Amino acid sequence: MSAENKNEGKGLGVFERYLTIWVALCIVVGILIGQFIPAIPQTLNKFEYYNVSIPVAILIWLMIYPMMLKIDFSSIVKATKKPKGLVVTCVTNWLIKPFTMYLIAAFFFNIVFKAFIPESLAKDYLAGAVLLGAAPCTAMVFVWSYLTKGDAAYTLVQVAVNDLIILIAFTPIVAFLLGVSDVPLSYGTLILSTILFVVIPLASGFITRNVVVKNKGLDYFNNVFLKKFDNITIMGLLLTLVIIFSFQGDIILNNPLHILLIAIPLTIQTFFIFFLAYGWARAWKLPHAIAAPAGMIGASNFFELSVAVAIALFGLKSGAALATVVGVLVEVPVMLTLVKIANNTKNWFPGETARK
Numbered sequence: 001m002s003a004e005n006k007n008e009g010k011g012l013g014v015f016e017r018y019l020t021i022w023v024a025l026c027i028v029v030g031i032l033i034g035q036f037i038p039a040i041p042q043t044l045n046k047f048e049y050y051n052v053s054i055p056v057a058i059l060i061w062l063m064i065y066p067m068m069l070k071i072d073f074s075s076i077v078k079a080t081k082k083p084k085g086l087v088v089t090c091v092t093n094w095l096i097k098p099f100t101m102y103l104i105a106a107f108f109f110n111i112v113f114k115a116f117i118p119e120s121l122a123k124d125y126l127a128g129a130v131l132l133g134a135a136p137c138t139a140m141v142f143v144w145s146y147l148t149k150g151d152a153a154y155t156l157v158q159v160a161v162n163d164l165i166i167l168i169a170f171t172p173i174v175a176f177l178l179g180v181s182d183v184p185l186s187y188g189t190l191i192l193s194t195i196l197f198v199v200i201p202l203a204s205g206f207i208t209r210n211v212v213v214k215n216k217g218l219d220y221f222n223n224v225f226l227k228k229f230d231n232i233t234i235m236g237l238l239l240t241l242v243i244i245f246s247f248q249g250d251i252i253l254n255n256p257l258h259i260l261l262i263a264i265p266l267t268i269q270t271f272f273i274f275f276l277a278y279g280w281a282r283a284w285k286l287p288h289a290i291a292a293p294a295g296m297i298g299a300s301n302f303f304e305l306s307v308a309v310a311i312a313l314f315g316l317k318s319g320a321a322l323a324t325v326v327g328v329l330v331e332v333p334v335m336l337t338l339v340k341i342a343n344n345t346k347n348w349f350p351g352e353t354a355r356k
Contacts, residue, residue, distance in 0.1 A: 020332045023325075026238050030245025031252060041246040045316070053311055056243055060197060060308040062236030066229035068205025070142075071160050082154065085281070085290040089158045092277040092298040093136040094169055101133025101269050102126070102177045108265040116261060121319045125262055128323025130177045131310050132266065134170055136162050137300035141293060144300065144335055148292035148342045155293040162297065166198055166305075174309070197308040237328070240307065244325055247316040262326040267334055274299035274338050288349040292342040300335050303328045 033040050047054040109122040109129075117125065137144075137159075145155040171194050212221045245252070252259065274295040281291030306324040314320040 020329060022234070022238055023241060023329045026241035027245050027252070027329075030242040030247075031249040033242065034246040034249035035253075041243070041316075044243060045247075053243075053316060056240055056311055056316070057196060057308070059236045059240045059243070061201060063233045063240070064197060064201040064305070064308075065205060066226075066233050068163075068201045069209055069226060069229065071163060071202075071205065072156060072209070082290070084284050084286055085154060085294055086158060086161060088277055088280050088284070088286070088291075088294045089297055090161065090165065092273060092280070092294070093162060094165055094173075096276065097136065097269075097273050097298050098130070098134045098173050098177060100272060102130055102180070104269050104272070105129035105133075105265045108261070113261050116257060121258075124314065124319025125258075125323045127178055127314065128262075128306070128310050128318075128320040128327070129266065129269075130174060131306040131320065131324055132301045132303065132327045133269065134173045134177070135166065135302035135305045137297050137302055141297045141300055144296040144339055145293040147339045148296070149289060150293040150296075151287070151289040154290050155297075158293060158297055163198075163202060166302070167194075167202070170194055170198065170305075192312070194309070196312075197305055237307075241325060241328070244307070244311070244316055244321055252322075258322075259326055259329070262323050263330050266323075266327055267330055270299045270330075270334050271338070274341075278342065282348050285350055288342075288346050291349060295342065296335065296338065299338055300331060301327055303331060 044053065044055050105126050109117055109125050110119075113122070141159060142152075142155060144150075145152060171191055209221065212225050216225070277298045278291055278295035281294050286294075303324060306327065307321065310318065310320040310324045
């Protein structure tokens with residue numbers, strides 16, 4: 001899922017293409033472990049520090065660190081020549097998306113689904129949705145960009161800028177929206193989570209990238225070093241989900257309808273944000289190669305971060321953690337649908353024709 005052309009040429013690999021299936025299998029495996037081998041989640045539950053599960057933190061590091069290796073922040077300076085695409089991305093992702101996610105999720109969980117979801121659980125699901133809405137995509141968007149023939153270099157810049165904004169905007173936005181929702185929140189845990197799962201991996205990836213490139217060259221970094229991390233992100237995600245669902249089994253078995261109920265507002269939000277950014281880009285007459293990735297970044301989520309923070313703030317057994325995992329479950333099929341829509345609407349943009 002790199003922005004570098006050689007890596008992008010792969011498109012969706014086996015794990016990415018069938019991610020929804022793998023997630024579904026992890027749900028089943030996790031539930032079975034929780035029901036028939038309860039000693040495993042009980043033992044894992046003992047390894048916590050300030051509400052952060054150490055085993056899960058290690059797995060989440062395996063998810064996030066390889067992504068951070070692929071970000072070349074020096075490319076940000078090139079974006080000054082094409083600022084409109086960045087304006088669309090930043091405004092949509094940070095001034096609109098977190099708040100529309102909150103409003104849409106609150107409407108469904110607190111009003112439409114009130115008869116099906118207890119008030120306390122609705123707050124948890126809303127918290128999970130907020131965490132998803134406050135974390136725009138930083139990794140899978142490279143795949144969506146490739147599948148829509150997006151401008152790889154510009155996509156990299158959009159993602160790099162998002163990563164920098166996450167450092168300063170994620171915590172206050174989440175704190176504000178959860179505060180409005182009367183959701184109990186540990187600010188210390190939220191800040192610790194941001195440091196653990198954004199700042200440290202980002203700094204580590206930056207340092208590692210520069211050291212390896214300086215000593216071995218960019219070609220070695222792209223074609224040898226990065227390949228050592230192939231599939232580690234997805235494997236870390238899947239193992240994390242198995243652990244989560246080993247704790248979530250009773251909730252799911254008692255409320256299987258809740259998976260669908262959570263997916264509905266998340267899906268609506270995804271389509272809304274995509275068409276908002278995509279339509280804005282069209283109105284500004286941006287090229288399709290910039291417009292499509294701009295829509296994809298906001299529509300998809302940095303679900304690795306959302307899952308990590310949900311677990312740290314509310315625990316592995318929480319409804320918030322479950323909501324972020326449902327975000328993972330719906331991500332790939334919904335985004336592939338948006339890829340098809342983007343490819344079939346190329347003729348909306350100057351000098352483009354729709355893909356047959």
